[in-house]
Amino acid sequence: MTGPSSGAGAVTRRPSRLPSPLFVLRKCGAALLMLAFVVVVNFFLFRVLPGDPAKVFAPRGRNADPEALRELRERLGLNDHWTVAFGKYVKSVLSGDLGVSFSQHAKVTDVIMDRLWPTVLLSGTALVIAAVLGVWLGARAGWRRGSRFDKLSSNAAVTFYSMPEWLLGLVLLVFLNRYGIFPTRGMNDPRSTLPAWLDVLWHMVLPVTVLAVVYVAEYSLIMRSSILDERRADYLTTARAKGLRDDLVMRRHAMPNALLPSMTLFFLSMGFVVAGAITVETVFSWPGLGRLTYDALRGPDIPLLQGLFLVFSAGVIIMNLVADLLMPVLDPRVRAA
Amino acid sequence: MNGEQRDPQAGTVDGPGAARVPRPRTAGGTGLLQIRDLRVSYRDRGVPLPAVRGVDLTLAAGETLGLAGESGCGKSTLAGALLRLLPGNAEVSGEILLNGSDVLKMSWGRLRAVRWNEASIVFQGAMHALNPVRSIGRQIAEAIVLHAPKSSAATARKQVGELLEQVGVPAWRAESYPHELSGGQKQRVMIAMALACSPQLIIADEPTTALDVMVQAQVLTLLKQLVQERGVGLILISHDLSVLASTCDRVAVMYAGRIVEQGPGHRLFADAAHPYAQALAAAFPVIGDMASRRAPRGLPGDPPDPRELGGGCAFAPRCPVAVAECVEYDIRLRTVDTERSAACVHVGVPA
Numbered sequence: 050m051t052g053p054s055s056g057a058g059a060v061t062r063r064p065s066r067l068p069s070p071l072f073v074l075r076k077c078g079a080a081l082l083m084l085a086f087v088v089v090v091n092f093f094l095f096r097v098l099p100g101d102p103a104k105v106f107a108p109r110g111r112n113a114d115p116e117a118l119r120e121l122r123e124r125l126g127l128n129d130h131w132t133v134a135f136g137k138y139v140k141s142v143l144s145g146d147l148g149v150s151f152s153q154h155a156k157v158t159d160v161i162m163d164r165l166w167p168t169v170l171l172s173g174t175a176l177v178i179a180a181v182l183g184v185w186l187g188a189r190a191g192w193r194r195g196s197r198f199d200k201l202s203s204n205a206a207v208t209f210y211s212m213p214e215w216l217l218g219l220v221l222l223v224f225l226n227r228y229g230i231f232p233t234r235g236m237n238d239p240r241s242t243l244p245a246w247l248d249v250l251w252h253m254v255l256p257v258t259v260l261a262v263v264y265v266a267e268y269s270l271i272m273r274s275s276i277l278d279e280r281r282a283d284y285l286t287t288a289r290a291k292g293l294r295d296d297l298v299m300r301r302h303a304m305p306n307a308l309l310p311s312m313t314l315f316f317l318s319m320g321f322v323v324a325g326a327i328t329v330e331t332v333f334s335w336p337g338l339g340r341l342t343y344d345a346l347r348g349p350d351i352p353l354l355q356g357l358f359l360v361f362s363a364g365v366i367i368m369n370l371v372a373d374l375l376m377p378v379l380d381p382r383v384r385a386a
Numbered sequence: 387m388n389g390e391q392r393d394p395q396a397g398t399v400d401g402p403g404a405a406r407v408p409r410p411r412t413a414g415g416t417g418l419l420q421i422r423d424l425r426v427s428y429r430d431r432g433v434p435l436p437a438v439r440g441v442d443l444t445l446a447a448g449e450t451l452g453l454a455g456e457s458g459c460g461k462s463t464l465a466g467a468l469l470r471l472l473p474g475n476a477e478v479s480g481e482i483l484l485n486g487s488d489v490l491k492m493s494w495g496r497l498r499a500v501r502w503n504e505a506s507i508v509f510q511g512a513m514h515a516l517n518p519v520r521s522i523g524r525q526i527a528e529a530i531v532l533h534a535p536k537s538s539a540a541t542a543r544k545q546v547g548e549l550l551e552q553v554g555v556p557a558w559r560a561e562s563y564p565h566e567l568s569g570g571q572k573q574r575v576m577i578a579m580a581l582a583c584s585p586q587l588i589i590a591d592e593p594t595t596a597l598d599v600m601v602q603a604q605v606l607t608l609l610k611q612l613v614q615e616r617g618v619g620l621i622l623i624s625h626d627l628s629v630l631a632s633t634c635d636r637v638a639v640m641y642a643g644r645i646v647e648q649g650p651g652h653r654l655f656a657d658a659a660h661p662y663a664q665a666l667a668a669a670f671p672v673i674g675d676m677a678s679r680r681a682p683r684g685l686p687g688d689p690p691d692p693r694e695l696g697g698g699c700a701f702a703p704r705c706p707v708a709v710a711e712c713v714e715y716d717i718r719l720r721t722v723d724t725e726r727s728a729a730c731v732h733v734g735v736p737a
Contacts, residue, residue, distance in 0.1 A: 283514035287579075290471055290509075291529045292501035301528070305519045380519055381563035 068377040080370040087362040092138050094358070095351045096131060125151060138355075147359070148352035152345070157356035161338065165323065165360075167236050168337030171253060171330070172322040175260035180315050182261070183268020188307065190269065191276030192299050202269060210266035215328035218259045222332060231255050234334040256333040260326055264318070271314055275307040282306070309380055316372030320365035418586055418619040419445040419468075419505075424480035426463050426472065426643075427692075434477065435692040437463040439643035441480075447586060448617040450610075452630030452651060454666060455640035458689050461623045462510065464640075465591045468621075469501050484587065503533045505587035506580040510623075511596055513572060516564040522575050523560025526550075529582040549578040553608060570601035577608065581616075588612075589621045594629065606633055627663075628670040631655035639663045642690050642700035645719065649726030659728035662701050699729070707732060 122128050126137070141148060147157035186206075190199040209217070222233050231254045232238060241248045279285065280303065288302045289295075323338060330339035338357065345353040377383045421443040427434040438460045445451050453461050466472045468482055470489060482489040484504055492500065509515035517525055526549060527542040537545075547557035553574040555567075564572055573593060580588050590609060594602040610633055613620050624630055630637045634651040639662065647660040658664040665685040687704040698713040699705070705712065711731050719727045720734045728734075 283509060283511065284517040286466075286471055287507075287509055287515045288517070290469055290501055290507050291579075292498040292503065292532055293528075294498065302517050302520075306517070381521075382518055382565050 068374060072377070073374060076370055076373045080366050083366050084363060087359065087366070088139065088142055091355050091358050091362075092135055095349065095355055142359070147356035150345075150353040151350045152348055152353065153350075157352050160341070160353060161356055161360055164336060164338045164341045167335060168324075168330070168339060169322060170249070171256055171335055171337055172260065172326055173319075174253065175257045175326075176264060176315070176318055176322060178257070179261045179264030180268050180311070180318075183265040184272045184308065184311055186265070187269035187272025187274075187311075188276050188299065188304060191273040191280065191307075192303070194277060194280070199273075203273065206266040206269045206273075208266075209262050210270065212263070213328070214259055214263045214326065215332050217262060218256070218329050218332040221255055221259060225255065236336050256326075256329050256335055259329055259332075268311055268314065272307065272311050275310045276303060279303045279307045305379075309376075312376075312379060313372060316368050316375070317365075319371075320368030321361075323364035324361040417444045418447045418449075418485065419443070419621075420481070420483040421468075422481040422483070424464065424467060424478070424482060426460070426467050426476055426478050428473070429475045429477060433693070436695065437476075437643050437692065438467065439695075441640075441643075441645055443638060443645070445587070445619045445621065447619050448613065449636070450613055450620045450622060450634045452634035452637035453621060453623045453640060454625065454627050454630050454637055454663075456625060456666075456689050459640045460643040461625075461640055462591055463643075465507065465589050465621070465623055468589060469505060469507065470497060471507075499533070502529050502580075502585060503583045504585050505589065506583065506585045508573075508576045508580045508588065508590040508593045510592040513564070513569065513596070515576060516572060518564055521561050521563055522567070522579075523550075526560070526575070526579045526582050529579060533583045545582070546578075549581055550575070552581070553578045554604070570597055570604065573597060573601075573605055574608070577605070577612075581612065584616070585618065587619045587621070589623070591623045592625070593622070595624070595626075602629070609633070626670065627655055627666050631667075639666060642695065643692070644700065644729065646701065646730070647726070647728040648719070649722070649728075653726065659722045659726060659733045660701075660730045661705050661707050661732075663728070699731075 126134060129137070138148075145158070147161075149155065150157050150160050153160050186202050190196075190202045193199055225231055226233055232252045233255060236252050237245065237248045238252070241251075243251065276299075282303075285298055285302055288298045293301070324342075327339035327343055329335070330337045331343055334340070338360070341353070342357050344350075345357060348354075421441055424438055424441045424443075425436070426438040427436040429435075441460075441464060443451065453464065455461050463472065463476075467476075467478050468484075468489065470478070472478065478490060480490070484500065489497065489500065516522065523543070523546045526546045527539075530537060530542045530545055531539075543560070546560050550557050550559055555571055555574050555578065559567070559571070559575075564575075567575065573596075577590075577593070580590075588609075593609065594605050597605060606629065609620060609622070612618065622630060622634055627637070627639075631651040631654060636648065637651045637654045638645045638648045639654065639658075639660065640646065641662050647654065647658060647663040649659075654663060655667050658667050662685075669685065685704060690700050690703065696713075697716055699708070699715075699717045702708045702712040709731065715731075717729050717731055719729045721727050722734050
C-alpha cells in the first residue's frame with residue numbers, strides 16, 4: 050500500500066549501495082569455475098597444434114641427429130602419455146609453476162612477468178585515454194546531434210574504427226620516421242640522456258597514439274548512440290524544468306545513464322589489456338606480451354603459449370568479475386535484479 | 387534539430403547562484419497566470435503542424451483549473467509551452483504572463499530561475515520522469531539547492547524529508563531509487579519534487595492516469611489539499627472529465643488545439659453546452675446513475691489531423707448536430723451564461 054502509513058515498521062530496511070555477499074560469492078564462484086575450465090582447455094588446445102617443438106628448439110634445428118631429438122623430447126616431456134602429462138600440468142599450475150619455456154630456457158612465469166609490465170603500460174594507457182576521450186567526444190556529439198562537431202567526430206570515428214591498427218601504425222611510422230621526432234622502435238634507448246621514465250614515455254607516444262585512435266572511435270560511437278537513446282528521456286525534461294543548465298542536465302542526468310554501456314565495454318577491454326596488441330607491438334617492436342605471443346607461436350613453444358593463454362584468459366575473467374561486481378554500484382536497477 | 391530547445395548560453399553564464407531572483411507576489415487583480423492567444427506548431431520537414439491554435443486562459447492563485455480533452459488535443463503541448471520545455475521544432479507565439487512577466491520573452495537565465503521556483507510540473511508518467519540512477523532524495527534536493535544555493539546539504543536533506551512526509555511517503559525513502567517505489571509512490575515523489583521550491587503555480591499533467599482508482603483518489607485528495615493549504619494555482623490536465631469535475635473550480639475542454647468550452651467543473655460535467663464536451667462527459671458513466679450506465683456513449687472517429695484542419699469548426703466532421711454553417715465558419719468562444727462559454731453555433735451569442 051502506498052498510504053501515509055506505509056513506512057511504519059519498515060524503517061530499518063534501508064537500501065544499500067553494495068551488492069549482497071551472496072551475489073559476490075556467486076560471481077566469484079562462477080569466475081573460478083571458468084578459470085578451471087580454461088586450464089583444462091588450455092592443455093588440450095596446444096596438444097593438437099601442428100609442428101614438432103623438438104625440431105625447432107634442438108641446437109641444430111631440423112638437422113639435429115635423431116638421437117639428440119629423442120633425448121630432447123624426453124626432457125621436454127613430449128613422450129609422456131597425455132594422461133600423465135595432464136596430471137603433471139594441472140599439479141604444476143595449481144602450485145603456480147607454469148613450466149619452462151622451450152625457446153627461452155627460463156621459467157614461463159618469469160618470462161611473462163618480464164613482458165607484462167610493458168604491455169599493461171602500453172595498452173592500459175591507450176585504453177584509459179581512449180575511454181575518457183571517446184566518452185567525452187561521443188557524449189558531446191550525441192547531445193548536439195547533427196551539429197558540425199557531431200558530423201566531424203562521427204565520420205572520423207567510423208573511419209578510424211574501420212581502419213586496421215597496423216595500417217595506421219605503419220602510416221605513422223613511415224611519415225614520422227622521416228622527421229625522427231618520436232622513436233619508433235622499442236621501449237627505451239640505452240644511449241638516451243633522458244631520465245628512464247621520460248625515455249619510456251617518449252617511446253610510448255607513437256604506439257599509444259595508434260592504439261588510442263583506434264579504441265577512441267569505439268567509445269565515441271557507443272557513447273554517442275547511448276546519449277541519443279537517453280536524449281529524449283522524460284527525466285531529462287524534468288531536469289530542464291527544474292531550471293538546470295543544459296550542460297548540467299547532460300552531466301548530472303543523461304551521462305550517468307548513458308555511461309553504463311561504455312563502462313561494460315571498458316571492463317571488457319581491460320580484460321584484453323594483458324593480451325596486448327599483437328600487431329601494434331610488432332610494428333613498433335614493443336617488448337610486450339603481444340610480441341611474445343607472436344614469437345611463441347612460431348615454435349610452437351607450448352609451455353610459454355599455455356602460460357600466456359592462461360594469463361590472457363585470467364585477465365578477461367577477472368575484469369569481467371570486476372565489472373559484474375561494480376555494475377550494481379553504478380546502476381541501482383541491477384542491484385534489485 | 388529535434389532536441390529540446392537549446393540554451394544558447396549554456397555553460398557560459400551564471401552558476402546556480404544566478405537562479406535566485408526576487409519573487410514578485412501576485413497582485414490582487416492581475417491573476418497568477420494569463421495566457422493570451424497561445425499558438426504552438428511543430429515543424430515537420432518544413433510543414434508547420436498546429437498543436438495549439440490560439441488559447442486564452444487565466445488562473446488566479448489558489449484556483450484549480452482543469453484541462454480536458456482526448457489525447458492529441460494539445461493539452462501536454464500547452465503544459466510544456468508554459469515553461470518553454472517543448473522540443474526545438476516547436477514554434478510558440480502569443481503571451482504567457484506568469485506573475486506579470488512574459489515567459490516567452492524571458493532570457494534563458496531568467497527562465498531557468500523561473501522554472502520550478504515559480505512554476506513546476508508534475509509530469510505524466512512518473513515512472514519515466516524520475517532519473518533511474520539517482521536516489522529520489524538527491525533529485526528533490528537538487529531543485530532545492532539550485533534555487534536556494536545558500537541552503538546547506540543538511541537543511542536540504544531535512545527539507546526533502548519533510549516534503550516526502552507531506553505527500554505521505556516515509557522520509558527514509560529519500561535514499562530509494564525510483565524502481566524501488568510503487569507507481570503511486572513515484573507519483574507522490576513527483577508531487578513532493580514539484581513542491582520543493584514552493585512555486586505559486588503547479589502544472590499536473592495527467593498525474594493519475596497510470597494509477598489504479600484507489601491511488602488515484604489519494605493523489606487527487608493530496609493535490610486538492612495542497613491547493614487549499616498553500617494557496618497555489620493548479621492546472622490539472624486529464625482526459626478524465628469526471629476527475630476534473632470533482633477537483634477543479636473551472637474546467638476548460640480542449641479540442642484540436644483550442645478551448646471549445648470553459649466553465650465551472652460540476653456544471654460542465656452535468657450539462658455541457660458544446661457537443662464535444664457533452665460527448666466527453668457522456669463517455670464516463672456516473673456511478674449511481676442508471677441511465678448513464680445503460681447508455682455510455684462513445685464518440686466515433688478520431689481527432690482531426692492537424693494537416694487537414696480547414697476553415698470551419700474542427701469538430702464538425704464528428705459532430706452529431708453539425709449544420710452547414712459549421713463547415714463554413716470558424717466558430718470562436720461564445721458566452722453561454724455568466725460563468726460559461728462554448729465555441730458552438732448552437733449556443734448563445736458571440737463573446
